[in-house]
């Protein structure tokens with residue numbers, strides 16, 4: 529399994545491991561097939577304690593989808609759908625031709641680090657008669673003053689995150705899941721995102737976002753001693769949400785960047801808004817990208833090195849009683865708006881064991897005093913309970929639905 533690190537450049541070539549054993553590219557002109565290598569061969573296991581697509585680096589292509597159960601679809605129908613979808617995701621992630629009807633879209637490609645991750649929204653529990661099993665952590669997020677949310681592109685009964693380092697492989701997964709939803713569930717919204725293509729940089733690097741910043745440096749890392757407690761729902765749990773053991777909560781927000789205003793700022797202003805250098809991501813308190821941030825450092829002229837409203841000061845765990853989350857985002861670009869501005873930004877996905885100790889307190893603080901917020905619009909929002917992973921023969925969500 530690929531691990532997310534500081535230099536967790538989205539799907540960077542140097543991090544590719546786990547070549548799919550025996551995967552071969554079919555050769556259209558009948559020449560001897562060559563073993564898949566690099567991007568095509570990278571695979572992530574579907575089965576395990578946690579679902580895939582959380583602790584691994586974000587891939588070059590992403591689709592976020594939410595489905596609503598069709599009228600009349602009950603718990604049994606939802607269970608059958610999750611079984612179907614889990615089987616398909618396991619096949620595709622291993623690079624196998626899926627059982628049943630296939631579309632052929634990715635026939636000649638390897639798994640390309642495909643991950644498919646499933647979550648349940650608040651409304652799922654009402655629709656399936658499972659309101660008594662709904663986790664308290666799925667309480668609706670509070671309203672934030674900077675929100676301009678479009679309800680049609682938010683929430684939803686079932687959420688699916690697809691990521692792959694090849695666009696056709698990612699679309700193939702999307703299309704199959706959508707077909708298999710058939711009469712049970714209908715697409716409510718879909719968003720498409722991207723990150724750097726593996727091999728595009730000279731070495732694995734932390735990805736940049738559409739503002740040009742190196743983004744993801746101070747994420748919790750799987751090797752941190754606090755990673756598990758921050759990101760995964762603990763095992764020893766009793767009560768309504770015991771089925772969430774090994775899972776995580778995903779906050780999903782479409783955040784448009786006001787790029788025209790942003791690009792008008794001088795480089796110095798841009799760096800002070802974040803608190804890091806744009807060129808290499810080093811904190812303004814000194815050092816390199818990975819040097820710990822010193823929030824108490826003063827510059828030679830007596831001014832504070834990292835300004836009071838710098839994004840990394842306001843968002844840091846030190847400013848929020850230890851609150852932390854794993855940010856695993858995709859950029860998006862959907863053309864332009866009526867006023868000519870780019871419809872572009874971040875499909876922000878934040879993972880945590882409890883949103884009340886992750887996204888919520890941090891966003892509350894950012895909402896009040898973050899220099900970056902002036903250049904952002906939160907346009908949609910969703911919160912999903914993402915169950916733990918499953919063993920071969922099981923399906924995601926089985927502990928809830930069986």
Ligand code: HEM
Nearest residue numbers: 741742743744745746747783840843844845874887890891
């Ligand atoms: C750090 C950009 C939204 C939480 C950063 C960094 C950048 C950045 C460039 C510094 C590098 C790093 O450590 O990753 C952005 C952009 C956003 C956005 C462009 C919106 C489009 C948010 C939101 C939250 C958030 C909504 C949470 C509610 C954080 C946290 C850090 C961070 C916790 C690490 C702070 C630290 O401990 O140093 N962000 N961010 N960000 N951001 Fe954001």
